Amino acid sequence: MNVEDLRLFVTTLDTGSFTAAADALGVTKQYVSRRVAALEALLGVRLLNRTTRRLQATELGVLLHDKATVILADLRDAQELVSAQGASLRGTLRVSAPMTFATLHLSHLLPLFMQQHPHINLEIDLNDRAVDLLADGYDMSIRIGTLEDSSLIAKRLTDMQTILCASPGYLDKHGTPANLDELQHHACLLYGHSRHVEWRLREHGKNKNLTVRGQMRANNGELIRDAAIAGMGIAYLPTFIIGQALESGALLPVLDQHWPAPAAVYAVYPQHRQSARAVQVFSDFIKEHVQHMTG
Missing domain, CATH: 1.10.10.10 (Winged helix-like DNA-binding domain superfamily/Winged helix DNA-binding domain)
Structure with a gap:
């Protein structure tokens, strides 16, 4: 054959x-x-x-x-x-990564990796939905949040927190919600792929899924971030998207006592790729460079 x-x-x-x-x-x-x-x-x-x-x-x-x-x-x-x-790595490395995370935190790193490893061919597919690594032929995927049980190997790259936030102008005009019940009366900016969006928060020490509605929904976190900065409502976004806006004061944290437990960004790959040197070198490279950038 x-x-x-x-x-x-x-x-x-x-x-x-x-x-x-x-x-x-x-x-x-x-x-x-x-x-x-x-x-x-x-x-x-x-x-x-x-x-x-x-x-x-x-x-x-x-x-x-x-x-x-x-x-x-x-x-x-x-x-x-x-x-x-x-002396050098060779071959092709196929990687799937979430759109916003890649554009914000990987786009300027990939040229550096290519300069360090000129004989590696990178194929990067951006998709916010979880791909089937085996069926789709990927060597590695970057995934965010809680991982489902599977036969895949996972390497933690960096911590991540999802938080509620709004602009100072919005809070001055509409007030700061004191609890989750008050949140229902505010304009919410929805980040998700489906029309039914739930915010996974905590109340009295327990997880609570809050169904929210709003004037705007987008499957891209940068759009929701920019709408929040413009004063259009309260957003629920990961820190790797809004880190700079928080540092500059363009966005302010809201209801921090109700944020979920911290999650993480992972590199995941099939078991048969665990020993692949290119996978390990690339995931280690990403881990080294993103740990201090994602907030």
Whole structure:
């Protein structure tokens, strides 16, 4: 079985089409289609169901994809292990990261990492939703907050606190809420992906999910931060988004006795990537540089 054919097959499923796989690998669509067909002929089974709209893996195709993904990762680890005996890291590192965290805290770090490791190719995908590292072929993901139990390995990068805040102008005009009941009567600026937004706070030492409504909702924390600075309402945001606004006084903390327990920012990666030198070097690099920046 040709390793390159496995790579073409895995990339086809990961990207969803022959065309996308060809673009990702720098070859022609016809070449990808022909090699996947040759793989099916070699194995004597159908791996893909082809329709005019999309490709869908058969049951055996899913099985081969999962096994091949691990095989390709192991081959890459072997390459990195040998390369590690040399002076520099080599290979491609695929990382998924939250949009706002990456733009605020990683964008200026990545060029520095690339200068230090000129033979590492970085592929950074920004997505605020948790990705499936194994299915989507990522080496590592940066995740924020409480992690769900899983087989993934997690490395703590930095602490993070989510707080309630508002501008001095808003509080002067509308008053500062004294408790969570009063918060319901204030304009709330909603940060989230769904229309139903809950703020996870604490009351009398216990966790409390507070359903809030407001004139503005956005799935980008920087938009909510800027609206809060402009005096449009009370926001509930992580400190890595509003740290500078708090330091300058553009935003003031509100109801600190009701903030949730501190959380963290993590680097997570599959178990089979735990020994990969590039993953460890990159996560250590991020940890070293973001610990003092996120508030």
